[in-house]
């Protein structure tokens with residue numbers, strides 16, 4: 309296990325990049341450039357706790373690549389955030405935005421903090437201080453943050469208010485995932501989960517005979533996991549396993565997603581769901597199902613548990629849930645993996661709709677926004693599927709998706725004279 313933990317998300321991503329680079333015939337100079345973020349901002353954030361004591365946290369914003377447009381990507385609050393992780397996540401954003409043909413480069417931010425240990429007032433202070441520290445590097449044409457793990461529309465509202473106070477620039481498009489009263493769109497809240505379900509349905513049709521009655525296990529019951537479960541359930545799939553950081557529950561007869569959320573809200577965990585058997589997250593991942601959706605954190609499927617996975621299709625709700633070794637094992641075992649840069653891209657597509665709406669001063673209906681997201685996800689899936697079939701059938705879907713994405717970034721860099 310130590311090997312997995314020491315093999316960081318960044319190392320995993322660089323491995324995947326070099327594999328694709330070889331297929332595309334990219335030289336070492338290009339690959340080295342693509343491995344490094346263009347800018348990484350590290351800040352010390354200090355807040356006065358409600359107990360009167362000074363509390364210190366480290367935060368980062370990594371701006372990986374801007375060849376295709378302003379940096380775009382979320383900010384996470386988590387006790388395990390590191391510079392390395394944020395750099396890797398910003399690289400993933402570059403490929404994701406490129407694959408979905410969005411006018412964005414890739415960025416990501418994070419603060420090393422356990423938000424469960426802070427009061428709401430402390431979280432607000434922390435969020436405002438983060439913006440005070442990095443505002444010079446943000447802008448609706450420069451870098452556009454959004455929610456990620458443990459951040460939400462309230463976090464974006466604090467960010468926006470602080471940004472406007474400091475700069476005097478009343479530009480609501482600097483952040484996405486905002487409350488609707490502040491230029492947000494209702495759909496952004498669930499757009500990542502909607503995208504995961506949309507892609508799972510397409511992939512299920514192509515690879516495992518359809519989504520109806522497919523038995524699905526979802527790790528993580530936050531923004532991505534909950535909405536993915538809800539939409540998959542609406543599509544006729546049977547959710548047989550769910551989990552959160554405290555553990556999970558398996559019920560072969562099917563889990564009522566709405567009831568599970570009520571229980572999580574009331575008791576703090578889905579493990580208190582009354583019907584079914586309690587499992588650890590490790591057991592959950594290797595339990596029997598047709599589709600597995602890891603929607604929590606990275607590197608959870610690695611060379612130790614990959615040989616035991618029972619699903620025939622894995623749809624990556626989280627960023628980087630499979631290590632490079634796990635990818636190889638899945639390929640050998642004939643298990644299809646739909647990569648994060650496609651599967652969870654509904655979030656950033658939703659953000660794009662919000663940003664464009666703010667930029668144009670328009671009001672889009674939820675129905676229109678939803679249609680744009682679903683259509684773009686379906687188009688991206690079909691483009692990838694055809695490209696995989698025609699050009700890279702002997703490779704996995706991630707390699708094909710990254711090949712499309714990296715190629716677009718390299719062509720943009722060449723056109724701009726950056727390579």
Ligand SMILES: NC(=O)C1=CN([C@@H]2O[C@H](COP(=O)(O)OP(=O)(O)OC[C@H]3O[C@@H](n4cnc5c(N)ncnc54)[C@H](O)[C@@H]3O)[C@@H](O)[C@H]2O)C=CC1
Pocket residue numbers: 455456457458459500527528529530531532533551552553554589603604605606625626627652653655656
């Ligand atoms: N929020 C968004 O729009 C997007 C999020 N993502 C990715 O999806 C993943 C989840 O993000 P969100 O749902 O936004 O976060 P969240 O903070 O809303 O939920 C995270 C969930 O994972 C659970 N969790 C945490 N540690 C765990 C562990 N060790 N084992 C099992 N479960 C654990 C939490 O209890 C919670 O249910 C992350 O990888 C994130 O980067 C990707 C695209 C967009």
Ligand SMILES: O=C(O)CCC(=O)C(=O)O
Pocket residue numbers: 380381382383404452453454455456484485627652653655656657659
């Ligand atoms: O909505 C966004 O800008 C980015 C969401 C995100 O962080 C992700 O796709 O991983």
